[in-house]
Amino acid sequence: MLKIFNTLSNKKEVFKTDSNLVKIYGCGPTVYDHPHIGNFRTFIFYDLLIRTLHLNNYDTQSAINITDIDDKIISRSIAEKKNMQDITLKYEKSFIDASRKLKILKNEFYPRATDHVEDMIAFIQKLVDKNYAYVVNGNVYFDIKNYTNYGKFVNLKTLDDDIENDLDKKNKNDFVLWKAWKSEDGNIFWESAWGKGRPAWHTECAVISQKILGNKIDIHCGGIDLKFPHHENECAQIESITNKNFANYWLHSEHLNIEDEKMSKSLGNSLSIEDMLKKYSSNIIRMFLLSSHYRSKISLSKSKLEESKKMINRISRFAEKFSTNEFDFTKNDLSDKHQSFIDAINDDLNTPKALGIFFEFISDTNKALTKRKDLKKINQESIIFLNLFNSIFQVVDIQNSDDKVFPQEINELLLSRQQARDNKDWILSDKIRDKLFNLGWIVEDSLDGQKLLKKK
RNA sequence: GGCGUCGUACCCAAGUGGUUUAAGGGAUCGGUUUGCAAAACCGCUAUUCGUCGGUUCGAAUCCGACCGACGCCUCCA
Numbered sequence: 001m002l003k004i005f006n007t008l009s010n011k012k013e014v015f016k017t018d019s020n021l022v023k024i025y026g027c028g029p030t031v032y033d034h035p036h037i038g039n040f041r042t043f044i045f046y047d048l049l050i051r052t053l054h055l056n057n058y059d060t061q062s063a064i065n066i067t068d069i070d071d072k073i074i075s076r077s078i079a080e081k082k083n084m085q086d087i088t089l090k091y092e093k094s095f096i097d098a099s100r101k102l103k104i105l106k107n108e109f110y111p112r113a114t115d116h117v118e119d120m121i122a123f124i125q126k127l128v129d130k131n132y133a134y135v136v137n138g139n140v141y142f143d144i145k146n147y148t149n150y151g152k153f154v155n156l157k158t159l160d161d162d163i164e165n166d167l168d169k170k171n172k173n174d175f176v177l178w179k180a181w182k183s184e185d186g187n188i189f190w191e192s193a194w195g196k197g198r199p200a201w202h203t204e205c206a207v208i209s210q211k212i213l214g215n216k217i218d219i220h221c222g223g224i225d226l227k228f229p230h231h232e233n234e235c236a237q238i239e240s241i242t243n244k245n246f247a248n249y250w251l252h253s254e255h256l257n258i259e260d261e262k263m264s265k266s267l268g269n270s271l272s273i274e275d276m277l278k279k280y281s282s283n284i285i286r287m288f289l290l291s292s293h294y295r296s297k298i299s300l301s302k303s304k305l306e307e308s309k310k311m312i313n314r315i316s317r318f319a320e321k322f323s324t325n326e327f328d329f330t331k332n333d334l335s336d337k338h339q340s341f342i343d344a345i346n347d348d349l350n351t352p353k354a355l356g357i358f359f360e361f362i363s364d365t366n367k368a369l370t371k372r373k374d375l376k377k378i379n380q381e382s383i384i385f386l387n388l389f390n391s392i393f394q395v396v397d398i399q400n401s402d403d404k405v406f407p408q409e410i411n412e413l414l415l416s417r418q419q420a421r422d423n424k425d426w427i428l429s430d431k432i433r434d435k436l437f438n439l440g441w442i443v444e445d446s447l448d449g450q451k452l453l454k455k456k
Numbered sequence: 457g458g459c460g461u462c463g464u465a466c467c468c469a470a471g472u473g474g475u476u477u478a479a480g481g482g483a484u485c486g487g488u489u490u491g492c493a494a495a496a497c498c499g500c501u502a503u504u505c506g507u508c509g510g511u512u513c514g515a516a517u518c519c520g521a522c523c524g525a526c527g528c529c530u531c532c533a
Contacts, residue, residue: 040533045533071531158528159459224528225533226532254461255533262526264531266531293469297462301468307467307482317496356470370489443494451494
């Protein structure tokens with residue numbers, strides 16, 4: 001039984017659908033710059049969610065939107081004297097590339113805002129017709145006073161009512177649906193009944209999600225900072241028209257901090273995922289992100305990344321003990337240990353707890369292995385667990401037999417080292433070990449003879 | 457200012473009323489094993505969960521106050 005924390009109710013709820021196909025919409029990147037590791041905390045969380053649904057035998061259909069209409073993109077395009085597309089396509093590619101490298105399952109849809117502007121205009125017109133929106137100087141605003149359900153994610157009392165400088169708006173928290181063209185926007189605009197302009201962010205997501213996934217979305221997710229006002233405003237637009245829940249479950253992931261501060265491009269403390277991947281493998285980054293719960297803040301630190309690396313080493317060494325061509329499991333073979341791992345994941349995606357259970361299993365199994373009894377059973381149970389674990393975490397590269405073929409030179413060194421060992425010539429044996437190390441190989445002596453590992 | 461989240465060992469991090477006199481990982485030190493290493497294993501490291509009160513037969517877990525960190529209320533994953 002899968003439970004997830006629904007931000008609408010602020011409670012863990014049992015996940016229910018009337019269809020086996022779960023539709024998920026995740027707010028994606030604004031493509032004006034390279035995505036950073038904090039952005040990817042959220043995208044890895046989406047991936048975790050989808051993998052967990054698959055573990056529970058659901059099929060999924062998911063979309064992550066590409067926000068390619070935005071003030072920052074426009075100002076950058078003007079400043080750099082480039083076409084808007086030259087910028088957006090570059091950073092969209094950067095996002096997709098990093099997603100692939102981080103082994104994020106491919107979503108069915110990556111819709112761009114620019115491909116749906118006509119629908120947005122039609123949608124805004126509907127809101128205007130129904131009196132939920134008003135037009136001032138070519139801008140269109142949503143009128144929150146005309147929509148009684150405003151305040152799903154926020155306590156309205158906390159919002160103050162001063163209109164301050166923005167005299168166009170009736171209420172301070174009215175939000176813009178359509179932004180009128182200004183001279184700074186250059187030649188970037190779309191024609192509409194209200195004049196030249198462009199759709200605003202909240203409308204982009206609202207329209208795209210409905211267009212791509214239909215009006216029955218099971219899960220809508222995003223980073224915690226989008227809860228208010230972005231998701232509030234999406235709900236207001238859609239639900240004022242449909243009178244139905246826009247999405248049944250809203251999931252929000254916490255931030256990644258750096259030195260106790262939120263990582264963000266505007267704070268200037270961001271670290272691009274591209275640069276991170278130069279220093280740390282995708283496995284390490286995944287492990288780092290998944291070893292805390294998605295609703296807790298985490299801090300980026302070198303020591304934590306090093307720790308993640310060591311965790312992966314421990315798991316990889318464990319995995320190497322088993323014959324890998326049998327990596328296939330059926331649910332019928334699950335033992336209590338496997339089940340408690342699944343239970344942890346199904347308890348609101350509790351990856352740290354699940355990780356603890358898996359490590360406990362590794363430790364127990366290593367103990368059992370030293371006794372060299374029940375090897376067949378241990379082998380099977382371990383292979384199943386490794387596969388189960390990896391179906392969620394995806395941090396172990398299972399070695400296939402090709403990796404066990406070593407270069408000729410290395411094989412010769414191994415052979416002569418074995419001869420030296422047979423002759424109890426420890427000095428020569430150690431010399432060859434050092435030589436192998438310098439060539440990038442670690443040799444270890446076990447009961448079953450020499451074992452060679454590639455230095456990482 | 458308003459609203460909210462969090463504070464668990466040297467570090468990271470689960471647990472959110474009794475089966476926990478607090479999982480798991482990292483680190484340190486000692487030991488087993490090994491020709492020596494490495495890996496693996498064993499042992500040590502929180503009678504205590506920010507502080508102080510309260511509720512309860514019983515609290516890290518509920519309530520209150522205080523202290524500290526962070527987030528949202530403006531663009532943001």
